[in-house]
Amino acid sequence: MEFLSMIPENQINHAAVKDHLHIFTSSCVLEALVMLYMSSDKRNKDCAKESIQEFITSIRFMLPQPVSSQFVPLVLELCKMLQSAAGYDDSLYKLCRGSLGVMVKNAKNYHSGDDDDDDNKVIISLQDMFPFAAELANKLSRGLVSSVESPSNFGPLRGDVNDFMAFMKPLKTAVKYQVVSPRPMLPSNSKFTDAINKAAVKYQVGSPRPILPPNSKFTDAINKIKFLYVLFDGLLTTLVACLKKMEVLVIEKKENGGWDQYLVILKELHDISKLYRGGEEYFWTNLKDFKRSLCHLIVRYAIRDEDYGWILQQKDAINFESRRHLVMLLFPVVMDENDDIHEMLINRTQLLAESFVYIAHEDPDRLRSGLFMEFKDEEATGPGVLREWFFLLSQEIFNPKTGLFVACPNDPRRFFPNPASRADPLDLEYFNFAGRVIALALMNRVPVGIVFDRSFFLQLAGKNVSLEDIKDVDPFLYSSCRKILDMDPLAVDEDALGLTFVWNVDKLGAMDVVELCPGGKNMIVNSKNRKTYVDLLIHHCFVVSVAEQISHFARGFTDIVGGENILKMFFSSLTLEDFDKMLHGSETDISVVDWKAHTDYEGYSPTDPQIYWFWKIVEEMTGEQRKVLLFFWISMKYLPVEGFGGLTSRLYIYKSKESFDHLPSSHTCFYQICLPAYPSMDVMKNRLNVITQHHVGCSFGTS
Incomplete structure (x- = not known):
């Protein structure tokens, strides 16, 4: 330690440090320490071990990096001696070898084996690292x-x-x-x-x-x-x-x-x-x-x-x-219990507007720290209510009547940003808000029953949009462009199309002519440039026209995931089908067999008549009725792609102490449905039919 304290203060003077080290190595201190470490006397061995450990630790953590890098040859020699004397499995050798590795990793230069004797290089051959x-x-x-x-x-x-x-x-x-x-x-x-x-x-x-x-x-x-x-x-x-x-x-x-x-x-x-x-x-x-x-x-x-x-x-x-x-793993960890949790109290009749107030301008760190959701004038709280809020809010955001997104004609589950949404002065803020909501839903693993159009997904992944990518969002334009590309070249060159490089856009009832490229009004589409025309048209309609909307959506998504690089990594690492499964959930019909296999009972046994009636009634339900019942039970209409096995918990049927004239109740946080001991299958079916009505199945749980 005294030797280390005497290192020249001018750390830039590599020659002075080198001379100082030469004095140390010439004194055979390392050899003496290793000999002492190999002594049969425990006190000698412990003394040497402690000295070497302190020496190595001080080099790594007390000296500035430019100085500590000069010690690499010295630590290399120490490793060689310990390896030869104590063996590969010796703990002190492993410590020195690990320290040498870290020092070599952090050093900027190495001696490459030539005659360059630059003082700025670490004098150690890369071939010394081979063993x-x-x-x-x-x-x-x-x-x-x-x-x-x-x-x-x-x-x-x-x-x-x-x-x-x-x-x-x-x-x-x-x-x-x-x-x-x-x-x-x-x-x-x-x-x-x-x-x-x-x-x-x-x-x-x-x-x-x-x-x-x-x-x-x-x-x-x-x-x-x-x-x-x-x-x-x-x-x-x-x-x-x-x-x-x-x-x-x-x-x-x-x-x-x-x-x-x-x-x-x-x-x-x-x-x-x-x-x-x-x-x-x-x-x-x-x-x-x-x-x-x-x-x-x-x-x-x-x-x-x-x-x-x-x-x-x-x-x-x-x-x-x-x-x-x-x-x-790119998303932040969801904090279920946190003192800084973001609390929301929302009126169902003002779901979109009040949710916007709570989410749009809140500090992203606060949103990532956890959410607590409660509907006004309702007792239910907890994760089940939060899942319900995510689902209902997402359905509202992507409802075409809201004006933010349009549904694809060929697949009404898929949505694309509405180019005409700019009529609303707050539309860009709402797109930012939508990006936050979707990222939070994914982070909380809540399937929300909607999916994105391919061209929308590709732009979030930072990829180009081609003609084949617009099939769902605009089948008419796709068909028209396909015909232009497939027409006989002679017919195109005879101006059979009558097209120039422009596009007519409807802006609040007035037609606006947009040039697809400079001088587009005077450029006639022919057989040689028709591919360029189609590419520019697709780019304008599905990239340029919604660039601001997608940019703000991406910004909101980024607020939650923590960086634009993470957003790009997230979307580029998935296929559209992958993202569909994560965001929408399972698209297969709910399996009653799988449902039963993942359900346990409290107060009832599997052989009780009420349980037999219950599953019989569920089997006879339509697919939509089963979804509503599931939503009433766990606040989810769409299961993960693994089915019930993908849920975080098994489901439970509890025997309620309420009289049979009461409806079932649920504790959605705990995946519990509470059934009174109904006297007959007809009575139970009547009660469940009430539950599976849309306006009743939502918000009927108690927690």
Whole structure:
């Protein structure tokens, strides 16, 4: 510690720090500490261990980074000595190795093996890192194999994985910027030597097969490429073999605790694969047959604040459940109990206007912290009422009568921003509000029974809109454009269309002519430019005309998810069908068999006549009546795509103490319906028929 305190104050003077370190190393202090650590006397061993730990900790956390980076060669030598004397499994060696990895990862420059003796570089050869990287790769491989041999075995440890990634960073950087090529060829069939020889001929000047000098920059680059590839290919091969065994274990439900680092290792291997031409294809080709294992790892082990963009880009590699799980990790955590919870008291008759007041201009942090919802003059409170509010409000926002969105003629569940909505001076604020509401509904996992038109969805994902994307929202325009593109070229050139590059827009009853491009009034549509005309027309009608509305909707959505990059990641990672399932919920008819399988009883037994009558009546209901009954029961008309199994709780039928002349009641927060002991099936059916009327089924629960 006294030595550290004597480091020259001028941290920029690397030469002075280097001279100071030379005095320390020349005194053989490290050798003495290691000898003391290997002593059979416990007091000597403990003294050395404490000294080395304090020394390493002080270097990492007390010294400025420019100074601590100069200690990398010293810590490297300490690691080598401890590894030789104490072995790979020694705890002190692991501490020093991990510290070396972090210091190497954080350092900006490395000595590349040439004659450059720049004082601004960390004097450590990248090849000095090879043994540590190889040691950790082998350790990870052993851990991976162990994790699938028996349910009781553990896999790679988080500390070893983090150390491996630390040593990988400078090696990846070296390969990325090496002298051969920005992206060296990934060898096929692991014939790496042949590929390297061919590369050597290509990038050397002179004879067809030049002899490379032993210490050339080219040879140094080749060594790095070869070493990193060998680690990558070996670890990937082991991992693929483990995923293959995992396929069977997942089916047999033989879970263990040793798979939690698989995704982290896979991401690191994917990062390495991107350094080689053909590398990503090689990586995903190896994984294509293990979809079940990948999906299990994601649902079971994916956590917040990690980057999963690498796997979300491969939509075919995982299923909907996995994609949904990953994109939901982008949302803030829902706080059910929070002192800063946002409370709302809303009149049902003023649902849209009063909800706007509570949501539109509230601090997003407050909205993310949790919502508490209550309707005026009603006793019910809690999550069930919140689910009901989300559903009813979303239906109101997207109701075409509101004027914000229009329904698609071919699919009335789908909605697109109304280009004519600008007639209302508050329309943009309402679009911002709508974006917040939809994001909050998704965050709270409430299916709201509406879906977006494809062109609307694509723009939120930052993608272009083409003719094929407008089929649902404007089938007439789609058909017209299709005819223009399919017409005989001669007929088009004879001005059979009679079109120029303009579009007539109805603005409050008056027709306004809009040029699709500068000078469009004087440009006749012909066979050569008709594709351009159609593209410009689609762009105007479905992008330009609603640009402000979509921009404000996206801004409101972003307010909740916390950033524009998260919004783009969310929508670009999903297919439209994925988003439909998340926002709308299940589109299949409610299964009574599935309903019964996920329902328990309190006060009743499954064999009681009232229970038999109840399910018999439900079986005879129409699909819409079942939805209304379900809404009365749990405040949801649309189930998750998994059906009742996707709910957060099982459902319950409670035996009510009320007389049989009372209607059923519900506790929607707890998924409970309370049935009086009705004396006959006819009486029960009469009561349930009252409940399944729309105006009664809503807002009839008690909590």
